[in-house]
Amino acid sequence: FEFPRSFNLINHYRTSAAIQNTIKRISPDIVSLHFTTGIFTTILKQKLPFKTIGTFHGLGYPVIDKLLKKKIFKAVEFFSAGRLDEIWVLNQSDKILIEKKFPNVYLMPTNGLGCDLKIFDRKQFVDKLQPLRDELRIDPDATVISYTGRYVNFKGYDIVIKSFREMEKRNSNLKLITMGGYDKIHPTGLNEEEKNYVKDNPNIIDIGFTSRVVDYLAITDIFFFPSKKEGIPICIVEALAMEIPIVTFDARGCNDLVEDGVNGLLLPLDAQPKAFAQKIEELIKDKDTLSLIRKNIRSQRDELSRDKFINHQLKYFSSQ
Numbered sequence: 057f058e059f060p061r062s063f064n065l066i067n068h069y070r071t072s073a074a075i076q077n078t079i080k081r082i083s084p085d086i087v088s089l090h091f092t093t094g095i096f097t098t099i100l101k102q103k104l105p106f107k108t109i110g111t112f113h114g115l116g117y118p119v120i121d122k123l124l125k126k127k128i129f130k131a132v133e134f135f136s137a138g139r140l141d142e143i144w145v146l147n148q149s150d151k152i153l154i155e156k157k158f159p160n161v162y163l164m165p166t167n168g169l170g171c172d173l174k175i176f177d178r179k180q181f182v183d184k185l186q187p188l189r190d191e192l193r194i195d196p197d198a199t200v201i202s203y204t205g206r207y208v209n210f211k212g213y214d215i216v217i218k219s220f221r222e223m224e225k226r227n228s229n230l231k232l233i234t235m236g237g238y239d240k241i242h243p244t245g246l247n248e249e250e251k252n253y254v255k256d257n258p259n260i261i262d263i264g265f266t267s268r269v270v271d272y273l274a275i276t277d278i279f280f281f282p283s284k285k286e287g288i289p290i291c292i293v294e295a296l297a298m299e300i301p302i303v304t305f306d307a308r309g310c311n312d313l314v315e316d317g318v319n320g321l322l323l324p325l326d327a328q329p330k331a332f333a334q335k336i337e338e339l340i341k342d343k344d345t346l347s348l349i350r351k352n353i354r355s356q357r358d359e360l361s362r363d364k365f366i367n368h369q370l371k372y373f374s375s376q
Contacts (some may be wrong), residue, residue, distance in 0.1 A: 059097050062360060063128070072100040080103060086376050089140075092116055096132050099139040104345045107376070110136065110165065111144040114287025118153060119210075137161075146288040149308040167313065168288030170362035176297035192261055198339050202233040202276040202300075204269060204291040205283065207244050212305070213283030214245025217254055218329035219272050219280070223337055224259065225248035233272050235263045273298040277346075284325065286310055297360050301349045303336055306360060317345075320352045 057075055060067040075098050079087060089095045089107045095110040109367045117130035137143050137154060143161040145151050146168050151308065181188070188197065188317050196199060201220065205211040213234075220232045238244065246254070254260050263272060273279070279295035279302050286309030292302055293313065302320030304310040316322040339346060 059093055065100075067362060068097050068100050071097050076101050076104065079106070086373065090372075092129075092133055092136065095136045095140070099136060107141050108139070109142040109144060110227065111146070111237065112150060112154075112287070113146055113168075114285070115145070115150045118149070118308070119285040129363060136145055141186075142259060147286075147309045149313045150287075152168045163369070164365070166365040166368050167293060167360055168290065168365070169293075169296050170360050171290065171297050173297055173361045173363075176273070176294050178299050179275060181271075184271075184274055188271055192233070192275075193282045194261075195229065198229050198231050199227075199277050200231045200275050201278045201280050201336070202235065202272060202295075203280050204235045204294075205281065205289075206236050206242070207234070208242040208301040209239045209245030210242065210283070212284070214250075214328050215282040216257045216280055217260075217331060218247060219332040219336065220260070220280075221253060222248075222330055222333035225338075227337065227340075228259075230259060232260045233263060233276065234260065235266055235269055235272060237265045245253065269294065270298070271301060276300050278303060278339065279320075280304075280332075280336065281310070282323075282327075282332060283307065283310065293360050296353055298359070299340060299350050299353045301339065301346060301353070303332065303339070317349075319349055319356065 057071055059071060061213070084106055087104055087106050089098050089108065089110045092111050099108065105216055115133055117133055120126040120129055134157065137158050139161065141153060144164055145154065145161060146164050148163060149163055151163045189196065190253060203213065203216045205213065220230070223230055244251070269317040273295055276295070279290055279292070279300045281289060281304050282301065283289065284305050284307040286307065288309050292304065292310065295302060296313065296319060302314045304314055304320065304322060305325055307325060311322055314320040314322055321339065323331060325339050334365045
């Protein structure tokens with residue numbers, strides 16, 4: 057099925073009718089839906105005659121700034137929740153919000169969907185670190201900061217660039233690796249001069265979309281992801297699995313994974329690039345704290361396994 061991207065109710069209704077016809081032909085014991093769009097479009101025509109659970113990977117309305125759009129998203133998400141027999145969420149903030157209206161809400165106890173710890177395993181790269189650095193022309197003693205995600209302002213891409221620029225004023229031995237890409241719909245948050253700074257800066261290594269995320273995480277010293285709009289960010293899960301300290305906002309989803317001073321740093325929601333730059337610089341200089349954070353991350357690493365999510369789902373569905 058092709059889910060409509062625009063908010064055209066007629067198109068959503070047509071898709072909903074087609075999906076529901078297919079579900080009724082299958083006649084399942086249970087229907088499991090994921091993401092707001094998938095849930096809303098599927099149940100728009102009517103409540104399904106089968107037990108239906110929906111997993112929201114991050115409610116949209118709490119993180120929308122424009123009032124009208126916020127109200128529309130809230131109406132859509134609450135309408136959707138009202139047609140579900142069970143509501144599942146990935147983070148504590150969403151659970152607190154939605155359980156005020158719906159009693160049938162549950163928190164996924166698995167750090168989101170987790171990741172494959174066999175792939176995201178730093179020990180596999182012990183003999184590959186220098187070749188990987190050489191490939192990107194990174195000096196052995198340079199500090200590497202990485203970001204993974206779309207190059208859009210609501211993911212914090214602009215904060216990453218502005219913070220790095222601030223740090224470069226005092227430390228030339230830094231490299232920034234960005235993995236992801238631009239979005240035609242959403243802005244980067246950078247002006248033309250700042251875009252040219254990124255383009256012309258040899259210390260910013262723009263990998264773009266890549267299947268080699270784990271390779272670049274292997275040579276990363278600090279993972280920087282200042283996003284305010286997350287469910288449970290898989291990029292942080294993967295970075296933690298690679299034993300990398302995280303710097304992010306004290307925001308929904310991010311603070312479900314990161315504990316300030318334990319496995320990374322959490323900055324307040326009004327923190328500006330200069331504040332991030334200062335905290336990262338302090339962390340780079342404080343080798344003892346860096347070592348302790350990495351030790352803490354190693355001790356928690358097994359909790360990030362995707363096997364936990366898979367086993368939870370198998371146990372849940374086998375009990376229905």
